[in-house]
Structure formats: C-alpha cells, structure tokens
Amino acid sequence: AQTVTQSQPEMSVQEAETVTLSCTYDTSESDYYLFWYKQPPSRQMILVIRQEAYKQQNATENRFSVNFQKAAKSFSLKISDSQLGDAAMYFCAYRRYSGAGSYQLTFGKGTKLSVIP
Amino acid sequence: DAGITQSPRHKVTETGTPVTLRCHQTENHRYMYWYRQDPGHGLRLIHYSYGVKDTDKGEVSDGYSVSRSKTEDFLLTLESATSSQTSVYFCAIRRQVNTDTQYFGPGTRLTVL
Numbered sequence: 001a002q003t004v005t006q007s008q009p010e011m012s013v014q015e016a017e018t019v020t021l022s023c024t025y026d027t028s029e030s031d032y033y034l035f036w037y038k039q040p041p042s043r044q045m046i047l048v049i050r051q052e053a054y055k056q057q058n059a060t061e062n063r064f065s066v067n068f069q070k071a072a073k074s075f076s077l078k079i080s081d082s083q084l085g086d087a088a089m090y091f092c093a094y095r096r097y098s099g100a101g102s103y104q105l106t107f108g109k110g111t112k113l114s115v116i117p
Numbered sequence: 118d119a120g121i122t123q124s125p126r127h128k129v130t131e132t133g134t135p136v137t138l139r140c141h142q143t144e145n146h147r148y149m150y151w152y153r154q155d156p157g158h159g160l161r162l163i164h165y166s167y168g169v170k171d172t173d174k175g176e177v178s179d180g181y182s183v184s185r186s187k188t189e190d191f192l193l194t195l196e197s198a199t200s201s202q203t204s205v206y207f208c209a210i211r212r213q214v215n216t217d218t219q220y221f222g223p224g225t226r227l228t229v230l
Contacts, residue, residue: 004159035218045160045207045221091159102148102167103211104175105219107159 004094006108013082014116020067021077021111023092029053033095034068034075035105040088048090051075079113087115120144121222123208129228136195138225140208142188148211149191150219151175151183153204160207166191198229 003026013019025034036048051059051068058066063083067076079086092108120143130136140149148167152160152175162175164183172183180202184192195202208222 033218037221043205043224045209045224047218047220050218093160098165098173102165102173104162104165105150105160106176107161109157109159 004092004106004108006090006092006111008111009109010112010114012114012116013079013086015082015084017082018078018080019082019113021079021090021092021113023075023077023108025073025075025092025094027073027094027096029096033103034066035093035095036064036066036075036077037091037093037107038086038088039091039110040085045091049077082115084115084117087113089113121208121210121220123206123222123225125225126223127226129230130198131230132199133197136198136227136229138193138206138208138227140191140193140222142191142210144210144212145188146210146212147188148213149185150209150211151181151191151193152207152209152221153177153202154207154224155204163193163206198227200229203227203229 005024032053034051038046038048049061063080065078089110091110093105095103098104122141124139150165151163154160161177166172166185182194206225209219211219
C-alpha cells in the first residue's frame with residue numbers, strides 16, 4: 001500500500017525567509033504524480049504544485065518549488081520569500097491508479113506552517 | 118475556483134439519524150470524490166465516482182454510501198450517523214484536461230452529537 005509521510009507536524013519561518021517542508025512516500029510504481037496542497041484557515045484545499053514522476057526536472061510555481069528525488073522517494077516543498085499569507089497546513093499527496101481509468105490520492109497528515117512577521 | 122459547491126456547509130445532527138451531503142459541479146467532470154478530514158489523519162478517501170451510476174469504495178467507506186444519478190451531483194449518505202463520523206467532508210473533482218489534477222470544494226463540517 002502506498003503511504004505518504006510528513007515528518008514535521010509543525011514548522012515556522014520568518015517572513016521573507018525560505019522554508020522547506022519534507023515528504024516521503026512509499027510505492028512500487030514507476031509512473032505516478034505527486035502534489036502539494038495548501039489549506040489556510042478558511043479550510044479550502046488549494047493546489048500548490050504538482051510533479052510527474054517521469055519528469056526529471058523539478059516543478060516550480062513562482063515562489064514554490066519542489067526537490068523531487070525519485071530514488072529516495074522524497075518530495076520536499078521549498079517556499080522562498082515567505083509571506084504572511086503562506087501560513088497554512090500543507091499536505092503532500094501521492095496519486096495512484098485505482099482501476100477503471102480512475103486515480104486515488106493518498107495524503108500525508110500535514111505540516112502546519114507559521115510565518116513570523 | 119473549480120466550480121464545486123457543497124451543501125450544507127455546516128450541519129449538526131444526532132446519533133442514529135440519516136444525513137445526506139451534496140456535492141455539485143458545474144464543469145461536467147466525469148470523476149468525483151468524497152474525502153473526510155480528521156485531526157492527525159489528513160484527508161482520507163471515502164468513495165469516488167467515475168461516471169453516472171459508477172462508484173467505488175475508498176479507504177474509509179464503512180458507514181457511508183454514495184449515489185450519482187446525474188453528472189453534476191454526487192451525494193454522500195450516512196445511513197445512521199455516529200459520533201465517529203463527526204468530521205469535515207470534502208468533495209473533489211478531477212480535471213483531466215491539461216492538468217489531470219483534483220480540485221476541492223469548500224468542505225462541510227458535520228457534527229454528530
């Protein structure tokens with residue numbers, strides 16, 4: 001079974017600094033997708049970034065980038081120039097094929113990020 | 118905004134009563150999902166649908182049933198609610214074009230007393 005582990009329940013970062021959130025996963029598949037979702041206090045789940053396993057290049061979205069290490073099964077999220085609005089729960093998720101053309105997401109337990117002014 | 122609404126947004130009910138949560142989408146996506154979110158567990162898949170009348174179980178399906186009679190609506194039913202089903206419930210759709218990624222609704226907070 002696929003599992004996703006986020007080993008940091010809570011983290012904090014100074015405004016304008018850089019922070020890295022960790023995620024590891026377990027899989028026997030060679031082709032899969034990985035995601036980071038952000039959940040602010042509003043509770044809305046917001047897609048931050050996604051990575052296709054077959055792509056060597058790390059995904060980037062503005063201030064957000066990932067360090068994808070396929071052999072190590074590691075998928076960390078780096079947030080540069082942290083802003084107060086980045087304060088949220090961050091969830092790592094693994095997408096696997098579940099049959100009938102459908103895919104399922106398995107989520108980690110989340111990392112709560114605080115941004116200090 | 119993925120064009121997903123959930124109703125109700127908040128509900129308080131008593132143990133043993135039936136409860137139905139509704140997820141409505143406006144973009145005609147084939148795949149829809151129901152998750153629950155609990156402290157210390159992240160999001161866990163309850164059921165999903167891959168078309169009208171086509172549904173399957175997820176990781177935590179016991180005590181829940183679903184129905185999808187129209188593309189735009191995916192209903193989650195708790196036949197007899199229990200306190201362990203107190204949770205926040207999220208619906209999601211899967212956008213296949215370009216991104217093939219799941220997008221989530223705003224969530225429903227359900228409290229079972």
